[in-house]
Amino acid sequence: MIAIATIPPHELPKWYEIVLTSPFAWxxxxxxxxxxxxxxxxNARGRWFGALCGIVAIxxxxxxxxxxxxxxxESVFDGLAITVVVxxxxxxxxxxxxxxxxxxxxxxxxxxxLFLLIGAQFLSVATITVYAGAILVTVxxxxxxxxxxxxxxxxxxxxxxxxxxxxxxILVGMMTSVIGHATSGxxxxxxxxxxxALEIIHPRGSDRLASVSVAAAGIAEEDREAGILAxxxxxxxxxxxLGRYLxxxxxxxxxxxxALVGAMxxxxxxxxTDGRQAIRIGNM
Amino acid sequence: MNxxxxxNTVWLLxxxxxxxxxxxxxxxxxxxxxxxxxxxxILLAGLILGGYLLTQQNPSHGLWDxxxxxGNPIFSGPLIVDPFGHTIRWLVLVVGGLMLLSMWRAxxxxxxxxxxxxxFLILAGLMIVTRTDELVLLFLGLELVSIPTYIMLFIxxxxxxxxxxxxxxxxxxxxSSGLLLYxxxxxxxxxxxMQLREMPDVLAISGAxxxxxxxxxxxxxxxxxxxxxxxxxxxxxHFYAPDVYEGTTAANAGLLSVAPKIAGLIxxxxxxxxxxxxPDLLELGWQMALALAxxxxxxxxxxxxxxxxxxxxxxxxxxxxxxxxxxxxxxxxAVASGEVSSANVxxxxxxxxxxxxxxxxxxxxxxxxxxxxxxxxxxxxIDELAGLSKSRPMIALSMTICLLSLTGVPPLAGFxxxxxxxxxxxxxDPKTVDIxxxxxxxxxxxxxxxxAAISAGYYLxxxxxxxxxxxxxxxxxxxxxxxxIAAIASAVLVIAIGMMPAxxxxxxxxxxxxxxxxxxxxxxxxxxxxx
Numbered sequence: 001m002i003a004i005a006t007i008p009p010h011e012l013p014k015w016y017e018i019v020l021t022s023p024f025a026w027x028x029x030x031x032x033x034x035x036x037x038x039x040x041x042x043n044a045r046g047r048w049f050g051a052l053c054g055i056v057a058i059x060x061x062x063x064x065x066x067x068x069x070x071x072x073x074e075s076v077f078d079g080l081a082i083t084v085v086v087x088x089x090x091x092x093x094x095x096x097x098x099x100x101x102x103x104x105x106x107x108x109x110x111x112x113x114l115f116l117l118i119g120a121q122f123l124s125v126a127t128i129t130v131y132a133g134a135i136l137v138t139v140x141x142x143x144x145x146x147x148x149x150x151x152x153x154x155x156x157x158x159x160x161x162x163x164x165x166x167x168x169x170i171l172v173g174m175m176t177s178v179i180g181h182a183t184s185g186x187x188x189x190x191x192x193x194x195x196x197a198l199e200i201i202h203p204r205g206s207d208r209l210a211s212v213s214v215a216a217a218g219i220a221e222e223d224r225e226a227g228i229l230a231x232x233x234x235x236x237x238x239x240x241x242l243g244r245y246l247x248x249x250x251x252x253x254x255x256x257x258x259a260l261v262g263a264m265x266x267x268x269x270x271x272x273t274d275g276r277q278a279i280r281i282g283n284m
Numbered sequence: 285m286n287x288x289x290x291x292n293t294v295w296l297l298x299x300x301x302x303x304x305x306x307x308x309x310x311x312x313x314x315x316x317x318x319x320x321x322x323x324x325x326i327l328l329a330g331l332i333l334g335g336y337l338l339t340q341q342n343p344s345h346g347l348w349d350x351x352x353x354x355g356n357p358i359f360s361g362p363l364i365v366d367p368f369g370h371t372i373r374w375l376v377l378v379v380g381g382l383m384l385l386s387m388w389r390a391x392x393x394x395x396x397x398x399x400x401x402x403x404f405l406i407l408a409g410l411m412i413v414t415r416t417d418e419l420v421l422l423f424l425g426l427e428l429v430s431i432p433t434y435i436m437l438f439i440x441x442x443x444x445x446x447x448x449x450x451x452x453x454x455x456x457x458x459x460s461s462g463l464l465l466y467x468x469x470x471x472x473x474x475x476x477x478m479q480l481r482e483m484p485d486v487l488a489i490s491g492a493x494x495x496x497x498x499x500x501x502x503x504x505x506x507x508x509x510x511x512x513x514x515x516x517x518x519x520x521x522h523f524y525a526p527d528v529y530e531g532t533t534a535a536n537a538g539l540l541s542v543a544p545k546i547a548g549l550i551x552x553x554x555x556x557x558x559x560x561x562x563p564d565l566l567e568l569g570w571q572m573a574l575a576l577a578x579x580x581x582x583x584x585x586x587x588x589x590x591x592x593x594x595x596x597x598x599x600x601x602x603x604x605x606x607x608x609x610x611x612x613x614x615x616x617x618a619v620a621s622g623e624v625s626s627a628n629v630x631x632x633x634x635x636x637x638x639x640x641x642x643x644x645x646x647x648x649x650x651x652x653x654x655x656x657x658x659x660x661x662x663x664x665x666i667d668e669l670a671g672l673s674k675s676r677p678m679i680a681l682s683m684t685i686c687l688l689s690l691t692g693v694p695p696l697a698g699f700x701x702x703x704x705x706x707x708x709x710x711x712x713d714p715k716t717v718d719i720x721x722x723x724x725x726x727x728x729x730x731x732x733x734x735x736a737a738i739s740a741g742y743y744l745x746x747x748x749x750x751x752x753x754x755x756x757x758x759x760x761x762x763x764x765x766x767x768x769i770a771a772i773a774s775a776v777l778v779i780a781i782g783m784m785p786a787x788x789x790x791x792x793x794x795x796x797x798x799x800x801x802x803x804x805x806x807x808x809x810x811x812x813x814x815x
Contacts, residue, residue: 171503178499246289247297247362251412251424254304255431258405261311262435265398269439 023064024176030057032169038093039161047093054089058082077117084110092158097143101136108132122234293361299337299373300411306330307404314397323397324388324766327404331381338373359481362418369415371636371795372550376414379542379643380407382774383535386651388766390535395439402432406543413547419468419478419559422551426464426515429547430457433539440533441662449531453540456514456524464511470504471559473497480558487562502568505560509552509572516548516606517599519580526587529599534657535767537595538650541602542643549609549639553632556617566621573614574724578731580607585738593664594653597742598646601690604739605642609635611705611728618712618721630708633796637704637788641689641697641781648686648774652679655763655771666746671755679761679768680750682775687743689778692736697781704789706732 019025030053037050062078087107094100108131115124158164241249294301306327313323358365383403391399409428416422434457437450472478474497475486487498513521529537556569584604591597612635619631656672656679657663673680689696706729712722761768781788 174503175500178497243288245362245420247293248418248421248424251409251421251428254307254405254408255424255428257308257311258402258428258432258435261398261401262431262438265395265435265439269392269395269442 023060025173027057027060027064028169028173028176030054030060031172032165035089035168036161036165038089039158039165040093040095041158041161054086058085073117077114080110080113080117083107084114098140101139101143104139105132105136108136119233122237289361293363296341296360296363296365296415299334299341299377300408302330302334302337303404303408303411307401307408310397310401310404314395314401318394318396320389320393320396324384324400327400328381328384330404331377331384335374335377338370338377341370359417362421362479363415364417364481365415367797368553368632368636368795371791372414372546373411375640375643376407376410376546378777379546379647380404382644382647382651382770383539383542385770385773386538386647386654386767387535389764390533390654391436391439392442399436399439402435403539405432406436406539410543410547414550416554417480419472419480422480422554423461423465423468426547426551427461429543430461430515433457433543436539437528437532437536440536443531445531446533449528452524452531453528460511460514460521462511463507463514467504467507467511470500470507471555474500474504475559480554483559484561487560487565501560501562501565505556505565505569506572508555508559509569509576512548512552513576515544516552516609517545517603518576518606518610519583519603520576522580522584522603522606525603526591526596526599529595529602530593532595534595534650534653534662537598538647538654541598541646541650545602545606545609546639546643548606549613549635552613553616553635556613557620557632561620563621566617570614570617570621573610573617574728577607577610577614577728580604580610581732581735582607585735585742588742589738591742592666594666594669594746595662595664597666597746598649601739601742602646604735605638605646605690607735608638608642608702608705608732611635611709611732612638614728615708615725618725630704630711630793630796633789633792634701634704634708636792636795638698638701640788640792641701641778644774644777644781645686645689645698648771648778649683649690651767651770651774652683652686655679655767656761657763661762666749667753667756669746669749670753672750674755676761679771682772684747684750685775685778686771687747689782691740691743695782697778697785700782700785700789702732702736 034050034053034057037046037053062082084107087103087110090103091100091107094103108127112124112127112132115121115127310323310327317323380403384400387400387403406429409425409432412425412428413422416425434450434454437453438447440446471483475483476497477483477486487501510521517525525540529540532540556566560566560569581604584600584602584607588597588600588604591600612631612633614631616631616635653663656669656676663669672683685696689698692698692702709725709729709732712725
């Protein structure tokens with residue numbers, strides 16, 4: 001039914017050849033070095049060099065990422081994506097938790113913009129209201145209430161800077177290689193070409209797999225028209241939420257109840273503990 | 285195959301709904317009255333009513349007619365109805381009853397209903413985890429176990445150590461939830477479906493053709509095992525357990541040593557044998573489970589030898605038993621990966637049996653600690669148990685029975701659990717297994733048996749203190765009759781399971797039945813691919 005062309009194993013490039021010639025690998029390596037340098041370690045040496053590494057890496061990536069659509073859309077996407085990445089880097093690298101929270105807010109705004117760009121209006125608005133509106137404000141409250149005089153020096157340091165940089169880089173590298181190969185359509189060494197999955201007829205999984213492959217190859221316009229760009233999109237979301245995910249909604253409600261009761265219990269309990277301490281201090 | 289929710293789904297969820305309603309009732313009633321005995325009695329009656337509802341959903345009744353015979357689970361909305369989930373629901377109810385008894389007077393007076401209400405939400409969450417077939421609901425169910433646990437830990441006792449323990453558990457709990465959620469997101473990205481039942485099909489197609497995103501699945505697998513490893517306190521993720529157990533009350537420590545373990549094991553089995561149903565993924569899975577089992581058993585038992593605080597010792601004991609549970613998981617995954625075939629497909633059944641034996645015995649021990657401690661004071665040092673056989677012979681005897689069962693002394697429940705686990709790890713078909721795999725499982729069994737011997741060191745030390753050391757300052761048990769009943773009931777159950785293991789093995793084997801067809805088809809798929 002399907003002719004499967006695989007590259008014979010002896011013509012495969014070695015893994016280090018792949019790594020050395022791939023701009024993505026270089027970019028990710030630079031990201032790791034840059035991340036390690038700009039994380040708040042004990043000393044501030046090399047932070048500017050780290051930032052430079054980050055900028056070069058982003059430039060490399062932006063240069064080599066395959067173009068998916070027209071230049072206008074593409075430039076809007078690039079602008080938003082770079083905003084998000086830079087804001088995330090700043091979130092974990094600035095020393096003042098207040099600034100960190102504000103950078104996090106910028107990252108959220110960028111993410112919401114990305115959602116809007118692919119037509120997911122509901123998710124976009126939800127990101128702004130839930131994260132930026134509720135969670136970020138709570139975080140700011142906590143920061144300001146808990147330590148108005150600022151964090152202690154040791155609290156501002158990243159104690160496992162190298163480890164976190166390496167772990168994060170491995171994860172990002174793996175995801176980049178997987179998603180990069182999926183979107184560029186180039187087969188990995190020894191792999192059958194993607195897209196053929198569309199032709200394999202399977203009684204149950206075919207449409208789902210087809211949609212996965214289409215998503216991997218860049219979303220087809222007609223799919224977007226029928227799916228997330230449809231006028232009924234948000235209504236459909238609501239129907240799913242109260243139809244298929246009804247039980248999950250109810251369980252989430254029970255969770256909220258537990259959280260509410262927990263908050264009250266902690267307030268009551270904490271006040272009593274404080275009162276007891278006050279009495280003890282008064283007795284002294 | 286319709287994922288829509290209908291009345292049938294609601295009917296199937298009746299016991300869970302009852303538990304949530306009882307929790308809400310407890311929360312609301314607590315605003316008007318703090319009469320502890322009354323509210324606890326109503327909650328206990330509610331548990332018994334829940335048991336009645338469960339019998340109405342037994343395999344022999346209405347809904348299951350015809351389906352149970354074929355061993356096929358039926359689906360309704362996001363739920364999977366199979367003997368596995370049903371068996372665990374019974375375990376949850378029994379465990380819940382024992383916990384309620386041992387928490388009869390735990391917690392501060394004016395927050396007692398908030399305390400027991402949270403316990404009921406945890407039980408509802410456990411029940412939901414056992415029967416969910418959908419990633420969203422699975423995650424929410426796991427959170428419904430975690431979040432009320434944070435509340436119970438906080439209001440358990442007013443002490444700086446307790447608050448520190450709560451904070452530690454809270455942050456690590458959030459971290460593990462984050463890891464788990466990341467894994468779920470990657471799994472959804474790789475398979476494109478939320479329904480666990482559809483994942484094996486998607487994975488089978490991806491194995492045959494394109495589907496490049498499937499490469500995300502190994503990362504998802506690692507993250508899921510790490511997230512659930514935190515919940516089960518398996519070794520690289522265990523470090524919070526001793527501090528938290530030591531800082532909190534005995535009743536809370538009992539809850540921590542049982543509820544997250546049940547949730548973690550069930551979620552692991554459900555996800556691994558559906559979401560990662562692909563030979564290479566399962567191979568990675570069993571190798572990880574085997575490594576976790578080896579490390580967890582050994583480190584837990586060796587560290588427990590060095591402890592003098594009873595709750596800290598029991599924390600390491602709980603860690604080591606998570607390792608034993610991972611033996612069953614490793615065997616099940618190895619068999620499902622199709623590399624090896626086993627004479628019996630017993631990994632899940634054995635882990636389930638072991639879980640029952642472990643949960644009952646551990647709850648019995650913690651109930652004893654609650655009984656001996658009382659409302660304002662904790663039992664800390666082992667020496668405080670000295671002379672217990674003289675002052676409270678009944679309690680000393682029941683605790684001894686639970687300890688011996690955890691050690692694995694015949695004819696108690698723990699012995700049959702360990703026997704079945706070791707047996708299933710040795711029973712691979714020699715014709716299909718390569719020698720390295722068999723050796724690894726051989727090593728696993730040897731290490732497991734050695735660990736059983738090591739664990740005797742600290743369990744028998746407790747027994748020795750109770751029986752052979754003269755009482756120093758006498759322990760005045762102020763825990764009340766609830767914990768005492770719970771301790772004795774646990775010991776009786778442990779003996780009962782030990783005396784008639786066949787009846788229980790039949791139940792756990794039937795519970796593990798749904799996976800046998802899956803396992804068989806994977807083996808045949810794999811064999812045809814190899815050809």
